[in-house]
Amino acid sequence: MSVTADQVRHIANLARLAMSEEEIERLVPELNNILGWVEQLGEVNTDGVEPLATVVEQKLRLREDKVTDGDCRDEVLANAPVAEHGFFAVPKVIE
Amino acid sequence: MSEITALTIAELQAGIRSGEFSAREIAESYNAAVAAARALNAYTVETPKDALACAEAADKARAAGEELAPLAGIPLGIKDLFATRGVDTTAGSRILKDFRPPYESTVTANLRKAGAGMLGKLNMDEFAMGSSNETSAYGPVISPWRRKDGSNAAITPGGSSGGSAAAVAASIAPGVTGTDTGGSIRQPAAFTGITGIKPTYGRCSRWGIVSFASSLDQAGPMARTVRDCAILMEAMAGFDPKDSTSLDLPVPNWEARLSSDLKGKKVGVPKEYRIDSVPAEINALWDRGLEWLRDAGAEPVEISLPHTKYALPTYYIIAPAEASSNLARYDGVRYGLRVEGEGSLNQMYAATRAAGFGAEVKRRIMIGTYVLSAGFYDAYFTKAQRVRALIKQDFARAFEQCDVILTPTAPSAAFGIGETTDPLAMYLNDVFAVPASLAGLPAMSVPGGLDGQGLPLGLHLIGNELDEQTVLNAGLAIEERAGFTARPEKWW
Numbered sequence: 001m002s003v004t005a006d007q008v009r010h011i012a013n014l015a016r017l018a019m020s021e022e023e024i025e026r027l028v029p030e031l032n033n034i035l036g037w038v039e040q041l042g043e044v045n046t047d048g049v050e051p052l053a054t055v056v057e058q059k060l061r062l063r064e065d066k067v068t069d070g071d072c073r074d075e076v077l078a079n080a081p082v083a084e085h086g087f088f089a090v091p092k093v094i095e
Numbered sequence: 096m097s098e099i100t101a102l103t104i105a106e107l108q109a110g111i112r113s114g115e116f117s118a119r120e121i122a123e124s125y126n127a128a129v130a131a132a133r134a135l136n137a138y139t140v141e142t143p144k145d146a147l148a149c150a151e152a153a154d155k156a157r158a159a160g161e162e163l164a165p166l167a168g169i170p171l172g173i174k175d176l177f178a179t180r181g182v183d184t185t186a187g188s189r190i191l192k193d194f195r196p197p198y199e200s201t202v203t204a205n206l207r208k209a210g211a212g213m214l215g216k217l218n219m220d221e222f223a224m225g226s227s228n229e230t231s232a233y234g235p236v237i238s239p240w241r242r243k244d245g246s247n248a249a250i251t252p253g254g255s256s257g258g259s260a261a262a263v264a265a266s267i268a269p270g271v272t273g274t275d276t277g278g279s280i281r282q283p284a285a286f287t288g289i290t291g292i293k294p295t296y297g298r299c300s301r302w303g304i305v306s307f308a309s310s311l312d313q314a315g316p317m318a319r320t321v322r323d324c325a326i327l328m329e330a331m332a333g334f335d336p337k338d339s340t341s342l343d344l345p346v347p348n349w350e351a352r353l354s355s356d357l358k359g360k361k362v363g364v365p366k367e368y369r370i371d372s373v374p375a376e377i378n379a380l381w382d383r384g385l386e387w388l389r390d391a392g393a394e395p396v397e398i399s400l401p402h403t404k405y406a407l408p409t410y411y412i413i414a415p416a417e418a419s420s421n422l423a424r425y426d427g428v429r430y431g432l433r434v435e436g437e438g439s440l441n442q443m444y445a446a447t448r449a450a451g452f453g454a455e456v457k458r459r460i461m462i463g464t465y466v467l468s469a470g471f472y473d474a475y476f477t478k479a480q481r482v483r484a485l486i487k488q489d490f491a492r493a494f495e496q497c498d499v500i501l502t503p504t505a506p507s508a509a510f511g512i513g514e515t516t517d518p519l520a521m522y523l524n525d526v527f528a529v530p531a532s533l534a535g536l537p538a539m540s541v542p543g544g545l546d547g548q549g550l551p552l553g554l555h556l557i558g559n560e561l562d563e564q565t566v567l568n569a570g571l572a573i574e575e576r577a578g579f580t581a582r583p584e585k586w587w
Contacts, residue, residue: 003465015419015464016426016441017457018449027461030518034462037519038408038475044482051480052487055310055535056297056560058342075197081433088428091440 002032099124100266104169104323107269111153111168118150118157118168122212125170128267129214134587135265136236137258138215139175140183146170149212164210166330172268174259175216176223177203177314178303182213186305187221187231187255190451191431200303201335202272202314209330214268218258221453222422223279223307226524227515228257230455235512238287239265239583243549247586249512250550253283253505253524259317260287264583270318270327274304276311277410278505278528281540284317285504285553288542288581290570291317292324295561296535297342299328300335308417309340311410311532321541321570325349328563344561352564355572358392360565363497367403368527373506377552380543381503384554384573388501391572396497400489405482406530411522412466412479413533418456419463425451458518487534494559499569502527504540504553527555537563541570542579551581 003011008027012019019027073086082089099121102110110116126143153168178184178196185191199207220230228236228251238252238261252261256273260283263271273280275293284291292315299314306312316327329349335341364385369378385395427433427447436446452460466475493500506526515521531538537560540553554573558566 007465008461011461011465011468013445014468015460016423016444016448017452017460018436018442018445027458030458031461031465033519034411034458035465038412038479041405041408041412041478041482044402044405044485046478046481046485049481049484051477052484053310053480054340055483055487055533056295056340056342058297058340061336061339061343063336072197076429078197079194079430081427081431090428091435091438091443093440 003028003035100128102269103320104269104318104326105320107169108165111157112163118153119147121168122146122150122170125214125268132265132267132587134237135239135261136234137218137261137265137267138172139185139218139233139258141215142182142213146212146214149210153210164208165326166206167210169210169269170212170214171206172214172217172259172262172271173203174256174272174274175219176274176305177272178305179203179213179216183216184305185232186223187219187233188451188453188456189232189432190425190448194430198303201300201337202304202331205333206330211330217262217271220255220257221456222305222418223255223274223276224418224455224459225254226278226282226521227251227510227512228254229512230453232453236261237512238509239587240287240509240550241583241586250509251286251512253286253509255279256283256317260284260289260291263287263289263317263319265587270316270323272314272331273317274312274314275532276307277414277532278525280315280317281528281538281553281555282505282524284540286509286551288551288579289317289319290321290324290539290541290574291315292328292539292563292566293532293537294328294332294563295342295537297340298332300333300338300341302335302337306421308414309421310417311414321567321574322350322353324539325353325567347564349564349567353571354568355391355575357388357569357572360393360499360569361497362388362393362395362569363398363493363500364395365398365400365403365493365500365502367400368502370506370526373503374546376546377503377506380552380554381501384501384543387573387576388569390576393569398493398496398500400493400530402482402486402489403530406486406533407522407526409479409482409486410529410533411462412475413483415459415463416467416476417463419460419467422456422460455518483533486530490534490536498559499565500557502555502557504528504555508546508548508550508552531557536560537566539566539570541573541577543573543577544579545581
């Protein structure tokens with residue numbers, strides 16, 4: 001499988017990365033190179049093998065349903081690029 | 096006073112307790128050494144006051160006759176991936192420029208609880224994505240080591256914990272924190288002639304460490320000796336309810352149980368790690384390492400890890416996939432950089448991320464987004480997770496025949512900055528390190544010798560799940576026999 005410039009443009013949009021046409025043109029062979037290389041996994045017979053997501057077996061813990069954090073609005077907002085009236089501020093979403 | 100920076104952490108601990116020197120003298124020596132070594136670009140932020148304040152507390156406690164915490168008066172360097180309250184934490188990225196977390200990572204909080212101070216934050220590849228420190232927004236770290244050819248070419252300390260490695264090698268920190276997703280502690284340790292260990296996945300809490308690939312990320316110490324690594328790792332590790340993958344197990348007394356007597360232990364030598372393209376001196380060092388372990392009483396056995404060649408491609412699906420998901424949080428809204436774009440919220444996201452991320456991070460986000468996208472998820476991501484299961488199974492079978500595995504750490508010595516420009520060639524640096532990461536196993540690099548150019552080479556030990564002790568013990572056996580005392584000649 002190899003990607004086209006159109007697909008790279010689509011992926012960049014999904015990833016919310018603004019890209020110039022020049023960057024997209026450069027990425028097409030780079031990504032194809034890497035994808036071509038990872039496709040060697042196709043040689044491996046994985047019939048009946050469960051996908052591994054958790055590398056060290058452990059039980060999922062439950063915790064008490066108790067509030068242990070919070071009441072720190074100003075700290076949470078301290079690093080915001082723009083904060084107004086105690087909220088994060090973003091460009092207008094609804095006209 | 097300059098000799099203080101030549102001492103190990105174990106020696107510093109003893110010296111403070113005996114009164115041979117004060118913690119203040121240690122902090123002052125290191126603060127001066129850090130300030131004099133800016134040519135290395137190892138630190139992104141220097142925090143001399145932090146180191147001094149911790150020293151003062153240690154000296155006061157000693158004067159009052161109190162029992163000292165294990166790391167009282169020991170100043171450490173902290174990789175910039177660890178959130179440090181009120182101190183810039185940028186993960187080597189423009190997108191986190193000026194980010195000052197209002198909280199402290201669990202690992203650094205544990206170190207502080209153990210009495211340690213902080214010398215500063217250490218440079219690294221952006222979001223820990225790189226093997227040469229060249230992807231950092233702060234520019235590359237320069238290794239204190241140079242080739243013997245007289246060219247004075249700038250050499251990489253490796254990555255992604257390159258600032259960490261360079262700091263220990265240049266004696267501008269007695270010990271440091273690193274993180275390892277696919278070799279980021281071990282490869283730079285090998286490149287700079289120091290020791291570094293990645294414990295079993297889950298030993299160190301990931302809470303407050305900027306996420307790269309969550310199923311792989313693991314913190315660990317880097318220092319001059321195996322003993323120092325054991326000391327630091329005891330302080331860093333431990334159960335943390337704030338990390339759902341943290342292991343709810345007591346922290347072993349690794350340091351107290353150090354022993355280089357390997358009688359009855361079997362050392363596995365995986366035949367698949369014998370690669371033709373690896374320089375002969377690296378394979379020769381591997382053979383020497385095996386002799387050292389035999390001399391310590393261990394018995395070598397040949398083992399097979401049949402899926403070794405698929406580890407790197409598996410990693411380069413899983414790690415970018417998890418990264419693309421983790422890095423979605425950098426959106427210009429809650430922290431970090433914002434670039435307004437052309438007006439809409441979506442344009443703001445895209446403009447912010449385009450300006451904030453460097454080329455390698457974008458490349459990995461693109462790969463990760465692609466392999467997780469509709470129609471490709473099963474063919475790439477699920478397939479890689481299945482191969483990962485087989486890689487883990489390879490190790491489980493191998494550890495039925497042996498107690499620890501010995502390999503080289505990296506397929507080459509350190510290379511020059513700018514010498515490796517092809518992304519795929521860069522990825523191959525971690526060919527020996529990545530399989531243990533995929534299997535979540537503890538693994539360490541210890542210095543073994545120098546190559547023909549006078550650059551350090553490392554030996555790599557992989558242990559069974561939760562068996563850091565055997566890894567440390569085998570590392571100690573190598574350390575005692577390798578007699579690695581080479582230090583970079585000071586040029587900075």
